[in-house]
Amino acid sequence: xxxxxxxxxxxxxxxxxxxxxxxxxxxxxxxxxxxxxxxxxxxxxxxxxxxxxxxxxxxxxxxxxxxxxxxxxxxxxxxxxxxxxxxxxxxxxxxxxxxxxxxxxxxxxxxxxxxxxxxxxxxxxxxxxxxxxxxxxxxxxxxxxxxxxxxxxxxxxxxxxxxxxxxxxxxxxxxxxxxxxxxxxxxxxxxxxxxxxxxxxxxxxxxxxxxxxxxxxxxxxxxxxxxxxxxxxxxxxxxxxxxxxxxxxxxxxxxxxxxxxxxxxxxxxx
Amino acid sequence: xxxxxxxxxxxxxxxxxxxxxxxxxxxxxxxxxxxxxxxxxxxxxxxxxxxxxxxxxxxxxxxxxxxxxxxxxxxxxxxxxxxxxxxxxxxxxxxxxxxxxxxxxxxxxxxxxxxxxxxxxxxxxxxxxxxxxxxxxxxxxxxxxxxxxxxxxxxxxxxxxxxxxxxxxxxxxxxxxxxxxxxxxxxxxxxxxxxxxxxxxxxxxxxxxxxxxxxxxxxxxxxxxxxxxxxxxxxxxxxxxxxxxxxxxxxxxxxxxxxxxxxxxxxxxxxxxxxxxxxxxxxxxxxxxxxxxxxxxxxxxxxxxxxxx
Numbered sequence: 001x002x003x004x005x006x007x008x009x010x011x012x013x014x015x016x017x018x019x020x021x022x023x024x025x026x027x028x029x030x031x032x033x034x035x036x037x038x039x040x041x042x043x044x045x046x047x048x049x050x051x052x053x054x055x056x057x058x059x060x061x062x063x064x065x066x067x068x069x070x071x072x073x074x075x076x077x078x079x080x081x082x083x084x085x086x087x088x089x090x091x092x093x094x095x096x097x098x099x100x101x102x103x104x105x106x107x108x109x110x111x112x113x114x115x116x117x118x119x120x121x122x123x124x125x126x127x128x129x130x131x132x133x134x135x136x137x138x139x140x141x142x143x144x145x146x147x148x149x150x151x152x153x154x155x156x157x158x159x160x161x162x163x164x165x166x167x168x169x170x171x172x173x174x175x176x177x178x179x180x181x182x183x184x185x186x187x188x189x190x191x192x193x194x195x196x197x198x199x200x201x202x203x204x205x206x207x208x209x210x211x212x213x214x215x216x217x218x219x220x221x222x223x224x225x226x227x228x229x230x231x232x233x234x235x236x237x238x239x240x241x242x243x244x245x246x247x248x249x250x251x252x253x254x255x256x257x258x259x260x261x262x263x264x265x266x267x268x269x270x
Numbered sequence: 271x272x273x274x275x276x277x278x279x280x281x282x283x284x285x286x287x288x289x290x291x292x293x294x295x296x297x298x299x300x301x302x303x304x305x306x307x308x309x310x311x312x313x314x315x316x317x318x319x320x321x322x323x324x325x326x327x328x329x330x331x332x333x334x335x336x337x338x339x340x341x342x343x344x345x346x347x348x349x350x351x352x353x354x355x356x357x358x359x360x361x362x363x364x365x366x367x368x369x370x371x372x373x374x375x376x377x378x379x380x381x382x383x384x385x386x387x388x389x390x391x392x393x394x395x396x397x398x399x400x401x402x403x404x405x406x407x408x409x410x411x412x413x414x415x416x417x418x419x420x421x422x423x424x425x426x427x428x429x430x431x432x433x434x435x436x437x438x439x440x441x442x443x444x445x446x447x448x449x450x451x452x453x454x455x456x457x458x459x460x461x462x463x464x465x466x467x468x469x470x471x472x473x474x475x476x477x478x479x480x481x482x483x484x485x486x487x488x489x490x491x492x493x494x495x496x497x498x499x500x501x502x503x504x505x506x507x508x509x510x511x512x513x514x515x516x517x518x519x520x521x522x523x524x525x526x527x528x529x530x531x532x533x534x535x536x537x538x539x540x541x542x543x544x545x546x547x548x549x550x551x552x553x554x555x556x557x558x559x560x561x562x563x564x565x566x567x568x569x570x571x572x573x574x575x576x577x578x579x
Binding site for chain 1: 305400421
């Protein structure tokens, strides 16, 4: 197809793209309106630039604490997953030990179970440990992932064996080989899993909603949903809050989109 | 003489055995944190949940064995039948997003197309945005009095409704948002699938005089069927477990709330708001069985339409 004939493609994709961004465009406009302005019909297209809506979210709600909780939860879960999953993935892919494949299959079975089946006992464990309304309660169950292990194992399986063999002859221990030789080679896989985990963690709703009910201890997603219930009518303020809450992840996506897309394409091409 | 040979063999085997011992040790050591974590927080809880589904919990946290009582209650409650129906409706309508995603992927794959990464970024925004924020935006768009959607409809002379407060439209309004959120994600999977189709097939087809439409139905669609299968299994499983959007878009005060609950929303109500842990566990077990059956059915049916190259 010559590029001159691509205009119908651009037209269709453009209409779709407009449908994708229009809600966000309206969110930004609404966040800059006053309350009475937001309820006007026909709607106003030029807002009166109420930047104070953003200040209001930060001042009137525990937004900053919730932001901090979300950052700590997301970082904690992601770093732990990268460490635990890559260690186990390397062992499952490259080391020989009795029971290896059986253990791997049992772990994979976790992927097939709907999360509701874990929730009640997980809640009880966290409750018994005294971790309700705390950061460990938010972080710890999300530190382990069967999916991440499966994904990284595929990466390790596909790496060449020569470097590893050379290090082994030099007398390096399996952990040393993993840490200094193989881990750097698996960087694309680690990045892809990292971005997926950040995304999944930042946006996670049900678990944070269950374990942290104190507004100061909530994450942004739970806080935002609680806010919707209380300040039902203050839509411009709510829009400002939701913009602030979702902006960081959008920035992460724009910066690391290649890795994220790779990770997702990978899940579809087993 | 023989002793010397054996000694030499043993000497050769010695470092190899040490190496193997080392490998065993490190193998177990390196999987230990993950096995422990998944065991405590995922594997054992499944066993516990199944056990809990046969028990009833008091307010003091004691549980008593009640046999199949939870399951009996599950199959007699009218609330459950409604939730199950809603869940199926949601899952089936979600599949409507698949043709859209294929279209987007096929267009993005057009040879010589520029701006691909620009479009990809735009289509991906709803995928990465926090569901709590997405729900809020759409609640406002759907608003019966001040919503943009009704305003735009009024321009073409259509009288809008209070889409998410109306029991008859609320679920479908959420389906639309669900599809909007997943088009970009699925399109990426389809793009990877499309890139696996060899170009020469299209070249051969155009020599034979097949137009783009014929090529699409004779080459693209059959060779994309593994990806379509993968995405539809994921979509159905995701649909059956729908929670976030429904919970976020219907406030408790919403008149459509009671009639439009899904199974997982009901599970959340029972297990964590009403504290009926045994009953909630039974719901989760039944949901798992339904998911399992539907996935097995999809895998069975794939023989009829999925072509692996």
